[in-house]
Amino acid sequence: MGSIFRRFHLSSPVERIERALEAAQAVLDGFDLERIETARKSGGDPVTEADVAVDDALRSNLPEPDEGWLSEETADSPERLDKESVWIVDPLDGTREFVEGIPEWCVSIAYVVDGQPVAGGILSPPRNISIVGAVGEGVTVNGEAFATPTPTQLPGALVLASRSEVKRGEWDAFFKTEIAVRNMGSVALKLGLVAAGQADATWTLVPKNEWDVAGGAALVLAAGGVVSGLDGEPVRFNRENTLMSGFVATGSVAHDAVIKLIDDTPWSVE
Structure with missing residues (x-):
């Protein structure tokens, strides 16, 4: 260090x-x-x-x-x-x-x-x-x-989704897009796998607590990736209210392309 x-x-x-x-x-x-x-x-x-x-x-x-x-x-x-x-x-x-x-x-x-x-x-x-x-x-x-992975195009990119969000149908619209979606538990694990090049991106559509996100977010950033809110704006930690809105983390795939995909996809949450 x-x-x-x-x-x-x-x-x-x-x-x-x-x-x-x-x-x-x-x-x-x-x-x-x-x-x-x-x-x-x-x-x-x-x-x-x-x-x-x-x-x-x-x-x-x-x-x-x-x-x-x-x-x-x-x-x-x-x-x-x-x-x-x-x-x-x-x-x-x-x-x-x-x-x-x-x-x-x-x-x-x-x-x-x-x-x-x-x-x-x-x-x-x-x-x-x-x-x-x-x-x-x-x-x-x-x-x-770990070597930084080669940049990946959005079509076919592997995106890790929340098991609970997928179960509730909140990712249904994304399954119809050009990405490959795999559902998995643990926010931190999904972020870590993005940092390690075993997936291209992950995001959550519903609020999560800072302790769910911070460790994996640090790893994505350390690997040269990007972490933001669903709106593309930077995220901050150690706030009084620990519940943070949905976030996006990208590794080998362009962050702007993922934000645009989320904006263009007609998803909704319960």
Whole structure:
């Protein structure tokens, strides 16, 4: 990682991300995933003992005293809004898939400076893949440097869609366009696969929380891709309201072409 981080911290964000993902893997290895205890949050979403344990492991390895913290599994504190640097994490992005035994979930970490994700990492044990990167430094996949993919034309481009959005019929119009659509759980995993060149783009049509998006967004940006709102405008993180509107992330395919496709397609949401 560049000296800009080492000047202020004992270890760089990337080093801490790698250490935290290793700790998360060790925690997950200690669970019998077929017998894990699951509860329900007030909104009905599942939460497991693994979510909480991984959250503890991440918080033990990531923030320093002058840095903020935002996690799906930690009570939010307004103190983060006054911090220049903030860690935004989702201990298990795709908990529903995790509980159902669907291999579409991951641990997600983002390091955000002045509202912009500058470093991130995801760990997907079911896929045996770890993706880590920083803006200006590139991306590694399972520890190996990843080369930026050759630009792809929009016709035939592989786009990863939300499983729940597809199930509700919100992507029906996109299946009739020139792109190839594959539905998948976990926002962070989809973003990570775009960053790793295993898909060309992903977007969501409904609001998501910052912890769903930030880690994968950092990876897409680190890989040289683009992340914006559905309107093409830049997105910011560490806001008071953590719910963000739909977003678009592109890797090898032109971002403007994807925005135009979304604008021209008669989609709707429930």
